[in-house]
Amino acid sequence: MKENAFEALTVETLPDRLGNIPEIADRLGGAPAAWKVREVGDGNLNLVFIVEGEAQTLIIKQALPYVRLVGDSWPLPLKRSFFEYHALTRQEQRAPGTVPAVYYFDETQALIAMEFLSPHIILRRALIEGQELPKIGRDLGLFMARTLFRGSDLSMKAADRKADLALFADNVDLCDITESLVFTDPYFEAPMNRHTPGLDTLVKELRSDRDLKVAAQRMKHLFASRAETMVHGDLHSGSVMVTKDDTRVIDPEFAFYGPMAFDVGMLLANYWMAYFSQRGHEEKGSRASMRAYLLGVISETWTTFRDEFAHLWRTERSGMFYQASLFEEQNDALGSEQALNHVIHDLWTDMLGFAGIEMHRRILGLAHNADFEDIADEKLRASCEAPALKFGRHIVVNRNTIQSLAELDRLAEALD
Ligand code: ADP
Ligand code: MG
Ligand code: MG
Ligand code: MG
Structure with missing residues (x-):
């Protein structure tokens, strides 16, 4: 053929x-x-x-x-x-x-x-149905730490990493989709946008929010210019297939060399959207337990990611910067831990920025997600989407001063 x-x-x-x-x-x-x-x-x-x-x-x-x-x-x-x-x-x-x-x-x-993954189903579907899958937090935290660390200059030989960067640099059109549809279109009346009618006032407010627009463009700047590691590039809950015992990631056609925190932010955003959509799926009973489960998954995903990243930092750091020759080999393990803390702090901040923007584009842009779209009653849907938009705005704009997920749990509960 x-x-x-x-x-x-x-x-x-x-x-x-x-x-x-x-x-x-x-x-x-x-x-x-x-x-x-x-x-x-x-x-x-x-x-x-x-x-x-x-x-x-x-x-x-x-x-x-x-x-x-x-x-x-x-x-x-x-x-x-x-x-x-x-x-x-x-x-x-x-x-x-x-x-x-x-x-x-x-x-x-x-x-x-x-x-053929079977009997796996798409994670987004499982979350809409109210399934509390026990392994996703850990599995996806590990997946992200390992792929993102091992595809970066923290781990790879410089020549190999640069060859890989060159190979993926040609994925221009799929990057352009993200650059336009995720980072730009939600923040003005772009032709392909749509949103639930009840949101008009809030949408107008967000589109004239200068701090938000500046923050979104700073995140876009980072996305397009920080060629740090091979990211999946489309790591939402529709790109994960699950059973109770197995978690697999599919559909990495958007892969390119970008910022480490992009995948983490997109995935957590999809959990937060699942959280805010639960009230729209209560026909068959309360989703209180599902909401608590989702906040737990968010926390487990982040802490697993962070801890595995730190573990790889301590055991596999063979790349061109933060070398052991400057730290551990000079009896200065503390220096390497200090550098690690800086890197994790940046990952946390950038993760929040990417997450908030992903929440906006799924409610205001072209590609919506079933978590909200499956809520047939428009008034109910808007009442789930509005808190998600506000939450997204908060985490993008305040990403530098947010200290913990516990703080965000309280915000999510207060808004919902
Ligand atoms: P697209 O790039 O068009 O989004 P996906 O790779 O996400 O395509 O696949 C679309 C759908 O096909 C998935 O939502 C899933 O239902 C099914 N699918 C894709 N890959 C597999 C697989 N390896 N095993 C089982 N089902 C799959
Ligand atoms: Mg795809
Ligand atoms: Mg897909
Ligand atoms: Mg797709």
Whole structure:
């Protein structure tokens, strides 16, 4: 297939087109004509097929030359599949067992064959249903610390890190989506924005909030210029698949070298939004326990991330700065701990900034999330979204003076 020009797969053509690729056909087993194929893509961008063979079931993900959600009026390079493939292989190296196994990649067809996660469901769905999953805080805290630390100059050889940076530097169009849709559009009346009608007054207030706009642009400045580590780039609760016992991260097509705190902020923002949406999902009973669970997950995610980051700092710091030759090897472990505290302090502050902006863009921008969208009653939905917007504004603008998650728990409870 490599020699052919790109052609989008369909349920009908898939067996014929992939039937002679051993990495795919041998795993699936049986005659290609007997494979059961379903298209299940629920994301905004790509095609996702579940292909069931005699022996195994696989996922085939294929990019399209445009944004699936919008159509061919919004072209988007196929190369995002290349970035997704390379990000998946790096994440597997840096945090083994946290992403689906990759079996095959075809750059021309923008196609990845990977492990079918089953009976996993999308984390966002689980949180909307009120499932209290026991492992996500720890698993995702570890995932972030390991991928973000090990993809940075704290760990990698300078030449390797720079080669990687160059490889991902071409992911221009997906970065541009984030730069526009996340950091800019929510803060003015951009054409693709929408929001729940009851929010008009608050939205107007936020869009004329000078401190907020300045802070948002400072965060955008950081996002676009601090090429610190390979970030996932789209780490929301729709990019995580879960069971009670297993947590996997999918869909890293937005990967690039950016600031460490970006993934952490986006993920925590999605938990805070899940928190503020709970009141809209109480038809079948109180969500008080779910709300407490979510605040616990936020705290566990952050502390796991921080502690694992500190552990890697003490045990794997082999990169070009804060070298042991300046500290531990001169009997100055205290110096290295002091430097670590500075780094963690910056991560905390930046995390809050990115989190607040992610909350705004999901309520004011183009891409909304089901936590709120599934609340059919517009008045109820607006009454959940408004506190989330206020909370987001608070953590962006006050990110330099917020001391603890306990302080934010109290704010969330007071606003909700
Ligand atoms: P997009 O880039 O379009 O958002 P995703 O990678 O998020 O695509 O996949 C869309 C959906 O396909 C997911 O929400 C999930 O339901 C399903 N999916 C994707 N990858 C897998 C996988 N490895 N195993 C099982 N389901 C998957
Ligand atoms: Mg997705
Ligand atoms: Mg998506
Ligand atoms: Mg995606």
